[in-house]
């Protein structure tokens with residue numbers, strides 16, 4: 001994603017387009033125009049994006065209630081509105097969000113005002129060292145390194161070397177038993193599909209190259225993290241996530257997109 005676009009309201013930003021797909025109002029006319037072009041090619045995209053976003057709530061519960069983490073560090077968070085992680089974690093859980101878009105960071109001050117144990121910093125997901133070395137973050141963590149990282153809803157926008165650097169750094173940094181929740185976006189997209197090709201072009205022209213990869217390629221890039229015994233699970237089957245909201249036609253439309261996949265990877 002081009003960083004120039006994110007602070008320039010005359011150019012579309014993929015992050016603000018995402019907010020528009022979710023029905024939010026933190027987007028500009030230029031974002032809505034491009035997003036509407038994409039929606040005209042893939043009308044089910046808003047539902048897909050909601051599915052991806054809602055999975056975060058399930059992840060928040062799984063990480064805290066089932067896996068016992070009390071620190072969650074989320075990269076490329078987008079806006080921490082009321083469908084995001086901090087709304088679903090037990091009291092006392094520390095949630096550190098980050099995003100490289102200064103406009104998103106600015107909005108979060110209003111959204112998170114007076115929310116205990118929840119923080120938001122500007123940071124590039126492909127350079128997690130910059131976030132983790134911030135003195136404010138070190139103070140919050142107070143030496144805790146058995147943590148859960150979340151990298152969700154963004155992998156298609158990240159180049160291979162960005163992903164592999166980030167996950168290797170996090171693996172070295174974290175204590176054994178730490179977890180990385182990762183969303184493999186764009187795997188199983190049928191690139192022969194004319195709508196998918198047009199969408200790829202629209203994003204490219206608006207400054208955000210989309211990286212489509214197979215699940216095997218994602219697994220290579222994610223080394224040395226290892227998925228838990230469930231492996232990568234389609235978002236349509238995400239931990240009993242209620243797909244009933246989706247009609248048969250929606251499910252059929254999702255298939256070429258694969259629904260996207262997510263996994264809990266363990267150090």
Ligand SMILES: C[S@@+](CC[C@H](N)C(=O)[O-])C[C@H]1O[C@@H](n2cnc3c(N)ncnc32)[C@H](O)[C@@H]1O
Nearest residue numbers: 015018053076077078099100101124125152153
């Ligand atoms: C599609 S939204 C996903 C938000 C959230 N993680 C979710 O799954 O709902 C993508 C967000 O990633 C941010 N982003 C894109 N590339 C990034 C990078 N290299 N570092 C940090 N944030 C990034 C964008 O600014 C945008 O807010």
